Amino acid sequence: MDIMQSSLEKHYEWKGKIEIVSRCTVENRDQLSHAYTPGVAQPCLEIEKNPDLSFDLTRRANLVAVITDGTAVLGLGDIGPRASMPVMEGKCALFKEFAGVDAFPICVDTKDVDEFVRTVQLISYSFGGINLEDISAPRCFEIEKRLKEVCDIPVFHDDQHGTAVVASAAMLNAAKVCGKKFEDMTLVINGAGAAGCAIAKQFISMGIGDIILVDLAGIICDGDEFKNPSHYDMAKVTNKNHRRGDLSEAMKGADAFIGVSKPDLVTAEMIQSMAEKPIIFAMANPRPEIMPDAAKEAGAYVVGTGRSDFPNQINNVVAFPGIFKGALAVRASDINEEMKRAAAYAIAGAVKPEELTADYILPNSFDKNVAKIVADAVAEAAVKSGVARINKQ
Secondary structure, X not given: OOHXXXXXXXXXXXXXXXXXXXXXXXXXXXXXXXXXXXXXXXXXXXXXXXXXXXXXHOHHHHEXXXXXXXXXXXXXXXXXXHHHHHHHHHHXXXXXXXXXXXXXXXXXXXXXXXXXXXXXXXXXXXXXXXXXXXXXXXXXXXXXXXXHHHOOOXXXXXXXXXXXXXXXXXXXXHHHHHOXXXXXXXXXXXXXXXXXXXXXXXXXXXXXXXXEEEEOOEEOOOOOOOOOOHHHHHHHHOOOOOOOOXXXXXXXXXXXXXXOOOOOOOOHHHHXXXXXXXXXXXXXXXXXXOOHHHHHHHOOOEEEEXXXXXXXXXXXXXXXXXXXXXXXXXXXXXXXXXXXXXXXXXXXXXXOOOOOEOOEOOOOOOOOHHHHHHHXXXXXXXXXXXXXXXXXX
16 A cells, blocks of 8 residues: 555544653542642642752653644645644654653744744743754744743754754765765755755764855855855855855765755766765655665765665654753753764764675664664763753763
């Protein structure tokens, strides 16, 4: 049966992918008195005196809000908050399955940045972390920035940073397979929206040689005029040789390509113009910038996509559950650059050297040990960088 139809039938069957499960038993008067009135008054009073105790006396310490406005859902675009709910529920299910983190879906019916930020801020005391999801660019940049300023818990836009973490982990291992030095590589990123810019920043923080960002108008170059304000900042830290032109020009001599754009934009001739042993991460979904078999036939040495039906699926599920698990474990106030780098190196290191091949550069998405490996690395980085509020327990 077609996966779309069978998934629809499953959703009718499930009637939602998550549910609330009680952690206490309420079967008699004594249990009722402890879980609710009158006994519940005492933890309330303790939290009133010391708000930090909300992490100890409630589920807040292990609870993430998965929040969207429904403007950039998967490859479906602006489908609205109601239609985005199945995706948010799915994300919450992955948090629980892969990291034991409780998550709750929240779909906010506004496209006004001020209103969205204020809404999230007002409910933030109920959670230990905020996972922003499927919010269109460039609004997503401002929303995350402002929420980081007003919330005292981690705010993480997974479409940006989760994608960047897993892509950089994959590239670290792909470079090893190809015998390339990370610091000498030139990387082309096609698609300069939320994910593309975040990927570029992550790779720069990890010491990549150079990055050439390409959008609909061509190569982003310092000195040009841009519609997207964020491109001015990106132009200052990419394209060191001030190259101009379209994607085919950007690909010439490049070591690697990452696509977060549209299907069928990369040709065999583009790959053949790249440096020896080219790396192709064509991540547009459901159809990538070039199909893996076509990329291989054109000479690509390592190929990754966002799809599960080909080797090297570049999937955020190996990143975000562990990142939040680690941040929550030390009650981090932020998920900073040090923590994201630690996550990338941990994911890359989860593939043993003897296992590493051109068709196996990332750990299996269903290996639940990965979340713990990532969480430990993230928690340690949080402590070292000064954003942890407790030592890991």
